[in-house]
Amino acid sequence: MSKKSYRNAIKEAIEFEMRRDPTVVVIGEDVRGGHGAKNTEENKLEGFGGVLGVTKGLWTEFGSERVIDTPITESAIIGMTAGAAATGLRPIADLMFMDFYGVCYDMLYNQAAKFRYMFGGKAKAPMVVRGMIGAGFSAAAQHSQSPYHIFASTPGLKVVVPSSPYDAKGLLTQSIRDDDPVVFCEHKLLYDITGEVPDDDYTIPFGVANYTRQGTDVTIIALSLMVHRANEVADKLANEGISVEVVDPRTISPLDEEGILESVASTGRVVIVDESAARCGFAHDVAALIAQKGFYSLKAPIELVTPPHTPVPFSNVLEQAWLPSAERIEIAVRKVLEV
Amino acid sequence: MSNIQTLEVPKWGLSMQEGKITQWTIKEGDSFKKGQEICVIETTKIANSLEAPFDGTLRRIIGKNGSVLEVGAIIGVCADTSVSDQKIEQFIQSLSSNKGSEPQEQKTEAKATEPQQTKSPSTPTVTTSKLDTPTSTKPIVNDNFLIPSDLQGYQENSNLFATPHAINMAQKHNVNLDKIHGSGPQQRVSINDIQKAVIAAGGQWPDVKNQPAKTPAKSTADDSHILATPLARRMAEEWNINLNDCRASGSRGRVCKEDVEAVYYRNHPVSSPSLPAATQPEPTKLDFTAIPMDGMRKTIAERLQAAKSEIPHFYLTIDVDVSALQELRTDINSKLPSVKISINDMFLKAIASALIAVPEVNVQYDVENQQILQFDQADISVAVAIPNGLITPIVKAANKRALSDISTTMRDLATRAKTGKLSPDEFQGGSFCISNLGMFGIKQFEAIINPPQGAILALGTVEKRAVVRDDVITIRPMVTLSMSCDHRVIDGATGAKFLASLKEFVENPMAFLA
Numbered sequence: 001m002s003k004k005s006y007r008n009a010i011k012e013a014i015e016f017e018m019r020r021d022p023t024v025v026v027i028g029e030d031v032r033g034g035h036g037a038k039n040t041e042e043n044k045l046e047g048f049g050g051v052l053g054v055t056k057g058l059w060t061e062f063g064s065e066r067v068i069d070t071p072i073t074e075s076a077i078i079g080m081t082a083g084a085a086a087t088g089l090r091p092i093a094d095l096m097f098m099d100f101y102g103v104c105y106d107m108l109y110n111q112a113a114k115f116r117y118m119f120g121g122k123a124k125a126p127m128v129v130r131g132m133i134g135a136g137f138s139a140a141a142q143h144s145q146s147p148y149h150i151f152a153s154t155p156g157l158k159v160v161v162p163s164s165p166y167d168a169k170g171l172l173t174q175s176i177r178d179d180d181p182v183v184f185c186e187h188k189l190l191y192d193i194t195g196e197v198p199d200d201d202y203t204i205p206f207g208v209a210n211y212t213r214q215g216t217d218v219t220i221i222a223l224s225l226m227v228h229r230a231n232e233v234a235d236k237l238a239n240e241g242i243s244v245e246v247v248d249p250r251t252i253s254p255l256d257e258e259g260i261l262e263s264v265a266s267t268g269r270v271v272i273v274d275e276s277a278a279r280c281g282f283a284h285d286v287a288a289l290i291a292q293k294g295f296y297s298l299k300a301p302i303e304l305v306t307p308p309h310t311p312v313p314f315s316n317v318l319e320q321a322w323l324p325s326a327e328r329i330e331i332a333v334r335k336v337l338e339v
Numbered sequence: 340m341s342n343i344q345t346l347e348v349p350k351w352g353l354s355m356q357e358g359k360i361t362q363w364t365i366k367e368g369d370s371f372k373k374g375q376e377i378c379v380i381e382t383t384k385i386a387n388s389l390e391a392p393f394d395g396t397l398r399r400i401i402g403k404n405g406s407v408l409e410v411g412a413i414i415g416v417c418a419d420t421s422v423s424d425q426k427i428e429q430f431i432q433s434l435s436s437n438k439g440s441e442p443q444e445q446k447t448e449a450k451a452t453e454p455q456q457t458k459s460p461s462t463p464t465v466t467t468s469k470l471d472t473p474t475s476t477k478p479i480v481n482d483n484f485l486i487p488s489d490l491q492g493y494q495e496n497s498n499l500f501a502t503p504h505a506i507n508m509a510q511k512h513n514v515n516l517d518k519i520h521g522s523g524p525q526q527r528v529s530i531n532d533i534q535k536a537v538i539a540a541g542g543q544w545p546d547v548k549n550q551p552a553k554t555p556a557k558s559t560a561d562d563s564h565i566l567a568t569p570l571a572r573r574m575a576e577e578w579n580i581n582l583n584d585c586r587a588s589g590s591r592g593r594v595c596k597e598d599v600e601a602v603y604y605r606n607h608p609v610s611s612p613s614l615p616a617a618t619q620p621e622p623t624k625l626d627f628t629a630i631p632m633d634g635m636r637k638t639i640a641e642r643l644q645a646a647k648s649e650i651p652h653f654y655l656t657i658d659v660d661v662s663a664l665q666e667l668r669t670d671i672n673s674k675l676p677s678v679k680i681s682i683n684d685m686f687l688k689a690i691a692s693a694l695i696a697v698p699e700v701n702v703q704y705d706v707e708n709q710q711i712l713q714f715d716q717a718d719i720s721v722a723v724a725i726p727n728g729l730i731t732p733i734v735k736a737a738n739k740r741a742l743s744d745i746s747t748t749m750r751d752l753a754t755r756a757k758t759g760k761l762s763p764d765e766f767q768g769g770s771f772c773i774s775n776l777g778m779f780g781i782k783q784f785e786a787i788i789n790p791p792q793g794a795i796l797a798l799g800t801v802e803k804r805a806v807v808r809d810d811v812i813t814i815r816p817m818v819t820l821s822m823s824c825d826h827r828v829i830d831g832a833t834g835a836k837f838l839a840s841l842k843e844f845v846e847n848p849m850a851f852l853a
């Protein structure tokens with residue numbers, strides 16, 4: 001066990017699985033080197049390893065057969081990944097920005113997600129699509145979205161949204177070993193956070209929520225970056241004697257309904273924080289779940305904290321106002337507590 | 340050495356699956372005699388008193404008032420006062436642990452493996468158990484949580500995979516998580532899993548998650564900024580209602596008078612539907628009483644709704660001259676002081692004879708097997724009004740009975756029907772049905788068929804009417820009979836043939852006496 005960054009936790013999971021299983025391959029833009037490094041078989045330079053350096057060093061260890069650079073064509077990346085998965089490999093595609101799924105959506109939601117079902121279980125698509133989500137980077141409207149709720153609405157896709165280095169490694173390992181297509185959403189602002197991560201390989205099962213804070217007065221349900229903001233609020237309110245429970249579902253498909261409902265049953269007050277969308281998003285899905293199955297536990301209306309229904313602004317000031325902030329979460333908590 | 344006996348939910352009739360304990364008439368600690376009524380149990384068909392099957396003392400009530408239990412479930416534990424409370428507890432616990440040891444067994448088998456010999460097959464059954472060796476720990480009863488002994492023992496260092504709340508609950512109620520099967524991802528144990536295991540082992544674990552909140556939340560926040568009509572604000576102040584708790588259904592999103600009233604009613608549900616006095620506007624008073632439907636009312640509603648909407652009814656009406664019937668009745672009643680025959684009894688006999696003469700009407704419709712069951716004898720159901728509904732006791736084989744027999748049988752059935760003492764086989768079945776509202780002066784009416792029977796005959800009052808006999812208008816005592824037939828099994832001509840035959844028997848009663 002040692003402190004590792006979110007970035008390194010992801011890298012470790014890929015490395016370990018590639019060593020463990022020769023069918024695991026990495027496919028993406030600049031995954032070998034990047035930043036203009038001239039990497040050839042003859043001239044092996046250790047390049048940057050993708051835009052974020054997550055795949056740094058993989059090419060030198062595993063070679064061009066298993067670390068495959070692609071042209072700037074998302075449909076080719078995911079098409080190739082789905083085909084490789086259907087024919088026996090366990091590919092990990094690096095889509096860079098999840099915002100780009102629009103270009104290759106057919107490969108993912110209409111092909112890979114449906115293989116196992118439509119071929120009566122004869123084919124499967126054991127693939128992972130990694131990509132960045134989230135605002136806060138001044139990356140403007142086309143590179144700042146968190147579209148995990150769209151994947152989660154497609155049956156056949158599993159959707160993982162880890163919030164900590166520990167979760168990232170364990171869940172990515174599980175994703176690679178899983179026989180279904182998994183969309184793995186990494187938040188841009190989390191790559192440099194650090195946390196305790198075991199040095200060995202381990203898995204975290206899908207559909208198991210993590211309680212990052214345990215409390216008795218109110219439940220905050222949050223994902224990814226929002227878990228950290230919820231924790232911040234929980235710690236602040238603890239000084240006032242308000243006991244906040246923070247539930248991080250970690251995977252939204254499958255969703256740990258029981259883990260959420262048990263917390264709701266014990267506190268009776270709920271705030272759901274979600275960066276995905278102001279409408280038809282993850283928060284709305286969970287709110288519906290609670291209204292349907294946990295209604296009688298509720299002591300106050302469910303409160304949602306989401307961005308407004310607008311594209312993500314480029315201006316840093318506006319972008320910060322757009323993102324659900326700790327202040328807005330705190331206001332929502334006080335509202336459901338009626339204090 | 341002690342004798343502990345149990346009381347169980349009896350089986351009254353073939354179709355009885357479960358019974359609702361509506362009222363215990365004795366308390367824990369009371370002694371009772373064999374045959375004494377000890378509690379009232381309601382089924383979907385009847386409410387009846389359970390008579391004590393033996394002399395004894397009730398020590399523990401297990402089936403609380405209002406609980407619905409399956410047939411054979413134990414509702415009470417009895418033992419004389421020499422048996423200690425501890426022994427009783429041990430006994431109750433042994434019942435639950437017996438059940439828990441074979442959770443995969445079917446309910447009926449679990450019952451059979453429960454204590455030893457059954458004294459008699461008749462209801463209610465009595466089981467006797469002799470306790471010599473004291474069993475281990477007491478079950479833990481705490482706020483309606485009852486953890487059977489074999490699931491007890493929370494272990495701090497268990498490496499078991501469980502949800503945080505499941506672990507908290509296990510710790511609070513001392514549950515050994517190692518003995519619980521987890522149904523979640525990777526066998527994760529949830530609170531639901533604990534609840535299932537505890538209940539399967541005979542314990543109690545209340546379903547707290549899905550209980551409606553008893554008291555609605557009351558806001559204490561400042562409501563001065565809430566938009567409300569002046570009247571609504573004044574009413575809210577008067578009744579100490581926070582406007583935050585009200586819906587805003589008024590114009591322009593304001594809280595209006597009705598919204599405040601709704602909160603008042605929500606906070607004062609049972610006491611009285613009327614609002615407190617001294618309010619400016621006269622609050623509308625509800626001018627009805629809500630009467631909850633009991634089991635019988637619900638059954639009547641359900642069955643008749645189904646009958647009227649599913650059966651293609653058609654109706655045949657005929658007038659019959661009852662002068663001969665009346666003469667015969669007076670004759671018999673005056674000459675035989677021990678018998679007191681009514682016109683209804685005589686109609687019963689005439690109908691029975693007509694049913695034998697035209698057996699196509701003496702039928703039941705067997706929907707399932709698509710066949711018509713035609714009966715050899717006339718089992719006539721007679722609708723009898725009882726305090727909160729009606730019941731149809733059956734005069735069996737009415738065609739074979741003497742008039743005096745029909746009379747006494749009918750009187751006995753009606754008396755017992757009114758006190759709820761009929762046994763199920765006395766009101767279930769029947770090949771034909773009659774309903775008589777003549778005593779209320781009803782001239783004529785059409786009844787709803789009581790399936791699976793094929794027809795029902797509605798009898799009107801006896802009244803003197805001007806009728807034409809041999810082209811002369813004379814006064815005769817007449818009765819109008821209306822038959823409702825199920826056209827799926829009885830055709831118009833068949834029904835008409837039956838009524839013609841019945842008219843013949845009524846107007847010439849010697850025919851059915853012969």
